[in-house]
Amino acid sequence: MSDNSFDAIIVGAGFSGLYLLHKLRGQGLSVRVIEMGKDVGGTWYWNRYPGARCDIESMEYSYSWDEELEQEWQWSERYSPQPEILDYLGHVADRHDLRRDIAFETKVTAAHYNEDRDRWSVTTDGGETLDARFVVMATGCLSSPNKPQFEGEEDFTGETYLTGLWPHEKVDFTGKKVGLIGTGSSAIQSIPQIAKEATELTVFQRTPNFAIPAHNHDLDPDYVASIKASYRELRAEAKEQAAGFTGSSVVNEDLAVDLPREKVEAELQRYWDKGGLTFMASFSDFGVSLNSNAIAAEFIRDRIRERVNDPDTAELLCPDSYPAGAKRMCVDIGYYETFNEDHVHLVDINAEPIERITAAGLKTSEKDYEFDAIVFATGFDAMTGTLAKIDISGRGGKKLKDKWADGPRTYLGLMSEGFPNLFLVTGPQSPSVISNMIVSIEQHVEWISDCIERVGKGVIEPLETAENDWVDHCNAVADLTVYPYAKSWYLGDNVPGKPRIFMAYLGGVPEYRRICDAVAERGYAGFRIDGVAGNAKVDPMEFMEQNEKVLALVMKERPEALAAFV
Ligand code: FAD
Ligand code: N01
Secondary structure (H helix, E strand, O other), rough: OEEEEEEEEOOOOOOOHHHHHHHHHHHHEEEEEOOOOOOOOOOHHHOOOOOOOOOOOOOOOOOOOOOOHHOOOOOOOOOEEEHHHHHHHHHHHHHHHOOHHHOOOOOOOOEEEOOOOEEEEEOOOOOOOEEEEEEEEEEOOOOOEEOOOOOOHHHOOOEEEHHHHHOOOOOOOOEEEEEEEEHHHHHHHHHHHHHHOOOOOEEEEEOOOOEEEOOOOOOOOOHHHHHOOOOHHHHHHHHHOOOOOOOOOOOOOOOHHOOHHHHHHHHHHHHHOOOOOHHHHHHHOOOHHHHHHHHHHHHHHHHHHHHHHHHHEEEEEEEEOOOOOOOOOOOEHHHHHHHOOOOOEEEEEOOEEEEEEEOEEEEEOOOOOOOOEEEOOOEOOOOOOHHHHHEOOOHHHHEEHOOOOOOOEEOOEEEEHHHHHHHHOOOOOOOHHHHOHHHHHHHHHHHHHHHHHHOOOOOEEEEHHHHHHHHHHHHHHHHHOOHHHHHOHHHHOOOOOOOOOOOOOOOOHHHHHHHHHHHHHOOOOEEOOEEEEEEOOHHHHHHHHOHHHHHHHHHHHHHHHHHOOO
16 A cells, blocks of 8 residues: 555544544554644644633543543543643543554645545645545534634734634733623633633623533542442443433423422522533423423523622523523533623623724724724534535535535434445534533444444445435424524524534434444445445334423424424
8 A cells, every 4th residue: 555545534633533543543444644733632722712621521521442541540620621631632642652643734625535446535735645445524513613704803903812723822811901702602611711811801792691500620539539430330321311421311200391380490409509511401391392491591590690790781691582502501610700890891792783893992883892802702613614624525526515505414424425435423413512522422433433344345325315314303303302493503503604404413312322323233224335235224213212291292382393203
């Protein structure tokens, strides 16, 4: 094989790419990873803004495949900060000698399938062309920052920052007047930290978010020892939970709508006091019923009103235009209290639209603001944005971008018809961003590497019928839930012109795993291998647990959604 020819090329060196490199190398394959960044880390390499940290607890937001590492690594906090997660991934790269197969500071610009040779040609921004039988896009769901264009940006004489592309050196806001646009997770994490340094911080909000307190703390050594003593059980339990982390499956058998309000509120308070993302798992009807969800939403709004002193500011921070959890729930450390500080201001840009950026700051319909720095905490072109930047063409020169013009189409979020031997890690229509992503990444990496082992020197691709059925199933499950009732990046709403389709799979992490396993066990049902399609089928409904009470509730509220699901 030439220097530029590999069994597999992996794009991206975050949690996904690193584990995949380790796996495929272990299977004896020649592998090259191509990564734009100067080092490993992915999300944790790019998102260095103040306050960045995970919101799945660190003991679970970590690899499970290296049991010695699991025992040796010491996480410092319940939700560890970005520098520590980046160190962890650097350590993994060293420990498994991964960097020698990674080309850093190299961007993949194109990937073309050559039907005559059943191989992919992968082109980089350095002008190099590499060749491989398999290509795996480990390019991340949240890896293309979304930077809306504001008129007059080029006039601004101060500093500008984008949370998803934060500088490597410390940014010091001491003595500065700062404007910040956005109130999603990145803003909610960074605002309290920036407020500690800035002389004035003005936050421009379009839509308020629901945030649950993190109750973050240093990890107690006894607690850590107890987890480490039974780590296998914890990991196994996480895989069986709805969102891939413990506490994400509902345990309450009663529905919130069937209980007296005081009982529901007492239960919500218990989850609130625990902190973090398990809050919405308190009752199973919150995710599907708008009426039930309103109870959770009002509970959170009441807590916001308690935490924010000024009633007008509190009301502005209270989301009331969409169900709780329908936009990605945030986890906060002192976010709401930050607005009690005299030097922190909130501007509702619905009432006072941003007209333009000026040389001195920013102009709204009401006022000119002067800033030394503007922070854009404006999110990502999620799920498909990064893939769309690569010129990917499959059979017959068909472009992935064209195929996905009306929204992504995949079979299981793992492959797309017409693009043989091209795999996606946590691709659209898989649980991905709805789950503890490390659990979902490991599941995909393991499924993909087993599949590559089975295919050997052959070719695998999904059948169009299987893909269509999967996309329909994903949409039917999403329509059963409250998610479509918010404008969110899950649906592409944050990027003008992006088609509106729910881009993740909401059927649950354990159900999804069982579906993928059944597909493989039944001879890769729904796929064609070396031109031959088996007869076996996998019907996702075989694996879905039906909660009769919940379905009855949906029947009352949205019978058409239920009809499409069953
Ligand atoms: P990424 O980490 O995004 O890595 C993809 C890599 O691909 C990047 O390094 C990128 O540079 C590279 N790449 C992309 N395109 C190209 C190209 N054309 N050529 C070369 N290289 C390319 N998830 C959770 O489950 N829990 C959390 O608490 C959590 N916290 C998060 C906090 C933040 C601030 C963000 C933004 C996301 C968070 N996520 C969280 C989601 C997070 O993205 C995943 O958990 C995980 O880190 C994704 O790993 P990955 O390897 O799949 O993708
Ligand atoms: O991005 P977001 P993010 N004018 O899209 C606003 C993960 N993550 O980077 O809601 C004015 O949530 C936009 O307003 P609106 C996590 O999965 C996790 O914060 O569209 N405002 C919104 O307020 C998360 O969900 C953590 O009306 C504009 C904000 O910018 C995902 O990454 C931390 C605008 C963007 O919020 C993305 O989070 C960070 C415009 N033109 C990220 N365009 C953890 O805590 C956008 N906005 C683990």
